[in-house]
Amino acid sequence: MYDFMYHFPVLAIMVLFLGAFIASLVGRRNAVIRNAVVLIAMVTSLVLILSLVKPILLEGQTITYWLSNWEPVGDWAIGISLEVDALSLFFALIVVVAVFVSGVYSFFYMDRDDSLVNYYTLFSMLSGSVLGLVLSGDLFNMFVMIEIMTFTAVALTAFRNTYEGALEGAFKYLVVGSLGSTSVLIGIALIYSQMHTLNLAQLAAMLPGYDSPVTIIAFAFLFVGFGSKAFLFPFHPLAADAHAVAPASISLMISGVLTKCGVYGIIRLAYTVYQNVDVNVMNALKSVCNPMNANFVQYFITGVGVVTMFICVTMAFNQHNFKRLLAFHSISQVGYVITVIGLGSALGLSAGLFHAMNHTIFKGLLFLTAGAVQHATGSLDLDELGGLSKKMPGTCALFLIGAASISGLPPFNGFASKWMIYQAAFQKAGETGNFFFVVVCVAALITSVLTLASFIKVAQSVFFGQLNPKFAKTREVSLGMRIPMWILAILCVVTGLFPDKVQQWLLAPATSAAMNAAGYIDAAMGQGYAASFSIPSFQPQSIFLSGAWQPVMWLLLLVSVTLAVCIVALLGSDDKAPAISETNTDTPADPKYESFFSGEASVYSQVGGSDLFWGFKHNWRHYFSFMHNWHSGVVNDYTLYGAAAIAVALVLCVIFL
């Protein structure tokens, strides 16, 4: 690694903030210059982060950068630092790619809005703050970045303030989000009062041996705080309100990037700083004799993840708004990530990171298609839309790719990561002999099929079925909006087809970095510092898969079978497939040839999106009515749930740790 590369992380953050300021200075007059400034900032940070892939992810180096060269003196790291190991860079990669896609999409998607200079300023600040958060080497800077992130996100949520509910959604996000930020701040204050330092590396060295109830309480506060940034249960209603009204490009940022910050925070906290997730396989094997011996934090994190993923997927069944539905699914998928992170095995963490990455890709794609539908029709109402596949074939294809990915259908990336998730959960169950992890595995599999059902509902309500006459003049969105979507769609397929390469180049280094607390400490504080606090050095773990999945081979088989079927089909019949109605679509319909059997004239009879799965919902009506009452939409209630979450986390941590 060249010396000048040590400056790359800070430069990548700085260009985005600089982009924000320059865009606001020059952008009021000239839209082209403003867009150019934002584009240059995004591309520069993308290139800077990509150039770090080789030294950090592939060669396993760690960059520690002390701002103003305030290096630690006498074992005390007081200066501001950036510490970039493979885990940080993994999340930074997710961030810069998502920012780039979202930014390019914005140029075309936001063309009908005014005061765009505010939008791009806030957008760049949001991007910079998120990147700063994942690259930061001390806890307080993480908090500062969280604050910038939350407030810019709130402002961007309300950017289209003429929308019904925009201000309301933003207000809820502001109030309850502040509760989460405050929780983080309290946690930091408690830690600082005990440890007198906020540098992550130094904390990682000192905390594990420091047996104090105060730091345990701090963990509870920090966990709830970061959890609220990932919209974990019970903070999930916020996400729905915010996503429904935010511009689609911002929905991509909130679901694809902001939630990842919460995930990153929890991983960093539980694995590196507190090291209270049991990463040692031998311990896990020992606990076969005594199933209750497994670590409490693992149960806690996994439990929160399972509850999140299941409640959110069932909530999605009741939604009438395209983006609200996507929002609940977004949180449900984050629930998957949190679930496997809690397992504490190398396979689990790899699966979690993989799913986090895939979640950004396919969820971003789905939000962008929702944005395209909104841009083309002006509506997001599932009960109103319908039959758009003929008007917007490209968007429809993209949506189907995204839907197949999130539902975990092979050969897309959602399957590859979910498949690892099932194995991680089931292997954990096998190793510990604990039935809890079997329930986790079943919940994950069932959530997956419910996700599929939910997306079938969207496909049927928006793209298939009959075209609402209201939208007869709808046109496909511009190429500039479709290209970012195609980038994400191609990523969906590529990461789904080559999961072993993703594992080798991205996941394995990031997983090792997350588990290698000693390496993280030594990189910042000097060689041997971790050993002086008796932090065990890192033992690389190999990953065993209890199943087998070779996507490329499978795809080859599928293609050859498809070819075989097509050949047989072609030989078997003169398949001209004449479409009788293709030629005369403009002429008034002859009722005889309508797509009704009875020969009656066709009326617009959309099957109501929310009632599509009546047979399923009828059996669960008590659960759904309970959920309906529980998600009251009142910000007071949501704040109460947040406060209750903090209280419960405190009580549990104090009792069990």
Added chain:
Amino acid sequence: MTNLLWTMFHVLVFPGVLFCVVIGVLLAGLDRKLVARMQNRVGPPLLQPWYDFLKCCGKETIIPRHARRSLFLAAPVLGFAALITVALFVPVLSCSTYSTSADLVVILYLLTVVGVSMIVGAAASGSPFAGVGLSREMVAMISYELPFVLVILAVGRMAGATTPLGVTFSLQAIVDWQAANGSMLFHWSMIPAALAMLFVIPCEIGMHPFDIAEAETEICEGTLAEYSGPPAGLFRLTHCVKMYIMCALFCAMFLGGISTGYAALDALVVVVLSVVITFVTMSVPHAVCARFKVEQVFKFYWTVVAGLALISLILVWLGL
């Protein structure tokens, strides 16, 4: 080159397209004949499903005005291809083509792809009847998925208990375990899971008491309402092949390990077993039961059948 030829042979002949279609059509024909005999009718000839398919192939394909043409035509082909891919992974007793890369979760999802292709095809047709049909198909899928998953986990734990990881998803490992320890079905703790799996089979295929998605009398065959000509024929063929695949999967999961040593003979044994399973799980319920309501199917599968599978899972987890 020989490798490629062997792949071609596997895909096209055994255990791929030809074998599956022949056995599937025979099973479907036998099912119709058996049901007819039980209802004191004469019934169609044994090869009636094949005649139906041929007749469909000779008919015109009509594409409705509201349909999305490409998806409407691609869906049956994709579904059939995904199903044949499953056939390559499911071991025919000791003989299996790609069993080293066979995994129960993968098979579960490939079967889901088959269902989804039918749903997408129905959705692309734009008909309200198909809309109702696909929603019911999805409800049926949710219904049988839970017991299916529980059965998979129970089998995976049973076969994997002696391995270092404690569990397995690999179909080959499950078959090997049965070869060493006797068939799953003969371990008493697995009997409830086997029963649950027998209930899953007809719903997965969409056979009569559980054919809510196709209910001819209510919603004009639902998902198939707008299909005609070769695509409709392909869907019907998929239905037949699925009968065989599910029976073979049951054999692999619960009756593995009874190998004769000869591939051809093994295949024959599987066929005979498939006939028995077809009779027990499909023909008899078809002849005796009236169609369930939509919400009844869901309730039945998530309480009774899932309960059976759960009993096995807990017993296995306790080491019994």
